[in-house]
Amino acid sequence: MKFKNLLLSWKYPSILLLGIGISNFGAWVYFIALNLIVLDLTNSALAVAGLYIVKPIAALFTNVWAGSVIDRINKRNLMVALDLFRAVFIALLPLTSSIWVIYSVVFVINMAGAMFGTTSRSYITKLIPIEQRKRFNSLRSLIDSGAFLVGPAIAGILFLIGTPILAIYINAVALFLSGIITLFMPNLEKDRSLEQSDSSLSWKIIKQDWAIVLNFSRQYSYIMFMHFLFSCMMVMATAIDSQEAAFAKAVLFLTDTDYGFLVSIAGAGIIVGALVNTMIVSKIQISFLIGLGSLFVSVGYIIYSFSSSFSIAALGFFIIAFSLAFANTGYQTFYQNNIPVEIMGRVGSVFGLLEACLIIITTTIVGVSAQFISIQFVVITGSIIMFALTILLFILSMKPSKSRYYSVKSVEAKDL
Template identity: 35%
Template structure:
C-alpha cells in the first residue's frame, strides 16, 4: 500500500500536537514533584499529587461529557492546552503549598476535559481504516515523550531553574494548541442544537450512557475490564519508588536508570507496533499486550535485584503500548462519536472512585502487613483478572465486535488502492 502524504497530513499534524503536549506533561511531572518536595520536604505531600487528579475527576466527570458532546471538540482541546499553559506558568508565583495545590486542581480540571474531548476528536478526524495505525503511532509518541520529557525537564532544571523550566514547559502546550488550530473543524453550525448545561440535562445524559451500556454490554464489559486491570497497575505504580528502594534495595541512581531502560523498552514496543499495526488484529493487540504487561508486573513484584526488576519493567513497558493502542481502537470503533464524550467521562468517573480507594487501601495494607506482600498479592490478583479478561476478549461468540471493523477497514483500503 502506497502512503498518500496528503491523505496523512491531518493525522500527522494531530499526532504532532498530541505528542508535544505529552512531552509537556512529563516535563511538568518532573518539575512539580521537585517544587513540592522543595517547599515541604515531605514525601506525603509529594504522594498527595497522585490523588489530586482522581479527586478532581469525581467532581468534574459528572458533567464534562454533557458539555463536550454538544460542543466543538477541537475548540475544547485547544482551550485546555492554553489553560494548562497559563496555569503551569503561574506555579512559580505560588508562595504556599495551598496555592500550588489550587493550581494543580485547576490543571486537573482542564485535563478532565482534554481526555474525553481528544478521544472523540481523534475518532471523528481519523477514519476507521487509519485508527489502528494512528493509535499505534500515538502510543509511540507517548512512549517517546516518556523518555524525552524527563530528559528535557532534568536538563532545563540543571541549566536554568524550576521557574524557567515551568515557563518553557508552558510553551510546549502553546505550540500544541497552535498546531491543533491548523486542523479542520468537525462540527459546524451547531449552536442551535446545544442544550443548557443543567442538572436535568446531566441526568438525561447519564440515562443515555446507561442505555448505551445496556445495549452494548460486551463493549462496556471489555472497556471496564481494561480499566479494572489498569487499577492494579496504577496501585503498584503509586508505590513504585518505595518498593524498588526499600524492598529490592535499589539506589536512586539505579532507579533512574531503571526508568530510562523502561522508556526504551516502551519506545521499542511502540515502534514495532507502528510498523506492523495493520498486520495484527485488534483482538490480539489487546490479548498479547495485556497478558505480557501483567507478566511484567508479576516479575517486578517478585524481583530481588536490579537485573530481575529490569526484566519486568522492560516487558511491561514494551507490551503496555500494545494493549493501549488495541483498546483505544476497539473503543473508538464501537462507541458512537455522538455520545463518546459522555461515555468516556462516566467511565473515567468510575475509574477515579476506585483509584482513590486502591491508593488508600494499598497504603494501609503496606503499613499493617508489608509492602512486599501487598505488591505480590496485587500482582497475583492482577494476573488472575487478566486471564479472565483475555478469555472474554477471545470468546468466539463476540468476534464480530472486532472482525466487522477489520473487514470494513480492509474493504476500504482495497477500494482506495484500486
C-alpha cells in the first residue's frame, strides 16, 4: 500500500519530468544545429556569436511585462501554448536563408522560451508538494545533465544520417510532444482560461506589479538577497564561460581534440554530480545544498583559472560540473519554498530582467578586457569575484537565525 501511494504521489511529477526531458534533449539538438546552419550560411564566427546575444536581449524585452501575464492566467494552458508556438517558429527556421530573418525568428523563440521558464517554475511550485521539491529538483538536475551529454550525441548522429535542418525539425517535433504531454497534467487553475485575466494588461498594471515585487523584496530582503547572490554567481559563470575556448587555446595551448576531451570531463562531472545528488539529496539540508554547492562551484573556477596544464584544468572543470547539481537543486528548492506562487511570475520576470542586463554588461566587459589585457588575468579576476560572492552566500545560508527559510514551510501570499 505504501509503494502504491508513492507511485500515485509521483504520477504527475513523473509526467512533468518526461515533458521537460523531451524538451531539453530537443533544445540541445536545436542549439547545435542552429549554430551550424548560421555558420554555413555566413561563414562568420561573429554571426554565430550573435545568436548568444539574442537570448538575453529577448529576455530584456519579455521580462518587463511577462510576469504580469503569467500570474494572471492559466499556467498549464500557457505552457502548452508556448511549447506549440515555439515548435511552429522553429519549424519555420529552415525555410529562410536570410541571417536577419533567422535572428528575428530566434528572437521570438527566445522570448517565448523566457516566458516558458518563468511559467513552468510557477506551475511546478503549485504542483509539487513542499516535501517532494528537493527530490523533484534533484531528478530534474539529472535529466538536464543527461540532456547535456546525450543531446549533442543525438545531434551528431542526426548530422551523420541527415542535415542540421533535419535536427531543427526534430526539435520542433520534440516541443510539440512536450506540449501534448503537458496537456495530461492537472489543470490547477480551472477557473482561469488562457485568455482570461483579472484585468487588462496596461502600463499602469505593470507599474503596480513592479511595486508589489519591490515591496516583497523590502519585506523579505534576506530571501531576495540570496536569490540575487546566486544570480550573480551564474552571471559570472556565463561571462567566464564565454572565454572558455579562447582560454583553452591561448593559455593552456590545447589542441581541438584536447579541448573536446576537457568538455567531456565536464560532462562526466555533471552526470556524476547529478547521480550522487539524487541519491543523497534527502539527507542534506537545503542550506548546505545552496551554500556549500555554490562555494565549490567557485572553487572549481579558481582551480581552472590558475591552471597551467590540462590535468589541473580538468580537475577544475570536474569540480564545477559536479557541484552545480547540488547548487541548482538547493537554489530551486529555496526559491520555490520562499517566493509565494501568487507573485512568482512577477518576481521571476523582474529579477530575470536584472540578470539579463548583468549578463550582457558583464560578458561584454569580460570580452573586451580579454581582448585588450589578458585572457588569463580576466578569467582569474572573474573567478575571484565569484569566489567572494559564494563565500558571502555560504555564510548567509549557514546563519542559525535564518534557518526558518530552509525549513519545509512556504511563504504564503497572506504573509505579504
